Ligand code: ADP
Ligand code: ZN
């Protein structure tokens with residue numbers, strides 16, 4: 001007997017399993033390809049989940065097969081290109097499609113809500129429909145619908161009627177008969193009424209960069225805009241965006257997490273004659289959904305956003321800009337570990353549009369592509385306007401006394417800066433009061449047992465673990481010897497700020513780090529508090545980008561010494577970028593700037609190279625080192641990370657993973673190793689690195705390996721993840 005097959009929907013669910021799940025369609029709904037990309041609500045275990053139809057097919061009837069409860073969309077929520085690019089991302093990052101799609105959607109869609117009503121399609125009577133108005137039978141829904149369309153859908157009651165799901169079949173039927181049609185309903189957007197002009201002329205380098213990018217619109221191309229800090233890259237983006245808008249196209253601008261300040265947004269909003277939609281983590285659901293809807297609608301607009309903005313519909317886009325393309329915040333560091341810059345380029349290629357990567361300190365990946373001729377490089381070699389690059393001084397602090405983290409020479413320089421009526425920035429990438437609390441009598445130091453690493457002193461009496469957020473009080477006496485000489489060692493931002501406030505009681509001292517910027521807009525408030533009085537801002541990397549402080553003439557770097565000796569292959573690149581970016585904050589307007597860097601290692605090659613030849617020289621040397629060592633961009637990496645409560649479970653898993661990966665051709669395996677931080681929050685951590693000179697080799701190996709890992713019995717006691725193109729090995 002031949003079993004009859006049933007038609008099923010293959011649904012991608014937002015759960016950490018790679019397969020699609022078969023469901024029966026809701027009663028009475030015919031299955032067609034058109035359902036692919038539509039969201040559904042379906043029972044999963046005991047829950048109801050919002051999934052996305054990823055395929056349709058047939059299956060043998062199974063009594064346990066469940067039915068989709070509802071299909072939420074009339075048409076796919078993704079464009080064809082989005083769908084294909086996201087599918088690619090799921091395969092490339094070896095991450096389940098359902099979770100990739102969920103990560104890509106704005107929260108409102110993910111939770112089963114609709115996009116904001118105002119920007120969806122609007123139904124209108126066609127001339128034919130208008131001529132037939134009299135022929136609908138009163139009392140039927142068709143009559144009701146047709147007449148409310150005739151009256152215009154301005155009243156709330158009529159809008160409700162047209163948007164209820166039960167009206168949908170009626171609307172569809174009328175559409176099929178050619179009596180009504182759908183048009184785009186573009187709500188008048190929040191266009192800034194003050195479209196301000198520039199108050200200065202572009203310089204030659206800016207103009208030619210704009211010309212080059214404008215000429216490349218309309219096809220896939222990548223331009224590296226290599227412009228020193230303060231060279232006016234934003235003007236180039238704006239010029240290119242104007243050219244793109246003039247062709248009737250939209251533009252997407254990606255900025256790093258700390259780059260999307262109100263100041264930056266205002267600049268785009270005031271200069272562009274269209275709506276500028278912003279998308280970042282601090283935004284509510286509706287605003288995100290609105291931005292997505294605006295991009296989907298095709299209205300002329302600009303979307304500016306952090307990492308996840310890269311998932312927006314881009315069918316009407318003509319240009320994708322990635323500002324500060326080297327920034328680490330473009331890489332998602334948990335879950336779906338995509339890289340927004342890389343994915344932006346994948347999409348630009350699929351869409352056939354121009355991409356611009358801008359930075360004063362391009363990543364080595366990008367520099368290599370440019371050297372190979374795959375990207376066109378445009379340089380902005382000098383500061384815009386009359387601003388000059390800062391002069392750099394290195395202060396050797398070996399054997400010198402430090403006062404709350406700063407040498408006498410540094411304090412004098414800061415004092416001089418204040419006396420001249422200017423502002424100083426003191427940079428230290430470590431928050432808290434002191435990174436270590438140590439007993440002067442016996443050497444004991446306060447450590448977090450769950451992470452086996454030092455706890456940072458915060459305030460006068462608190463200890464905080466920066467890895468697991470565990471808190472303790474500073475003990476009254478040393479737990480090891482009972483001595484009372486417990487000393488805070490080293491200085492974080494908190495100590496620097498309090499020390500500076502004591503030395504310069506008349507100056508305003510503000511602190512900008514994770515502890516002082518928890519609330520939204522706090523960073524801007526702190527900087528605004530500086531005003532145009534002499535003052536000092538002390539802070540972490542949060543200060544590296546985004547704010548123009550015209551009175552800032554001195555950047556004092558308190559310490560970067562830990563970074564000089566990190567084992568990570570990308571540590572030097574990071575440190576060089578950070579030094580150049582932080583230094584770039586000084587002297588951005590007419591007052592000339594200075595950078596002072598105190599270090600115990602004034603002769604360190606990295607510092608020497610940067611000082612002597614600048615970032616480009618550093619990049620050249622570092623590329624040679626990477627080539628020699630077989631690291632990116634000359635090789636491609638995937639890092640298997642795992643953690644477990646039991647040490648043995650961790651290494652059983654990694655050992656089995658190694659066995660499973662041994663057969664991979666053209667891929668080098670590191671042995672399973674403890675992670676650079678072997679214990680964190682009570683979990684043992686380990687990893688195994690896969691390296692290949694050829695990307696396809698690595699991909700082939702992962703395609704075999706990841707499903708094996710998923711099925712491995714030893715995998716049940718560990719949490720593991722595969723990080724394709726990891727940006728660090730931690
Ligand atoms: P970058 O992003 O390259 O560091 P910005 O685009 O922020 O630099 O520009 C730095 C400053 O220079 C801004 O205040 C900007 O208004 C100004 N600026 C840009 N182009 C010019 C120009 N051609 N002449 C004078 N000032 C300019
Ligand atoms: Zn002691």
Ligand code: ZN
Nearest residue numbers: 448451465468
């Ligand atoms: Zn801890």
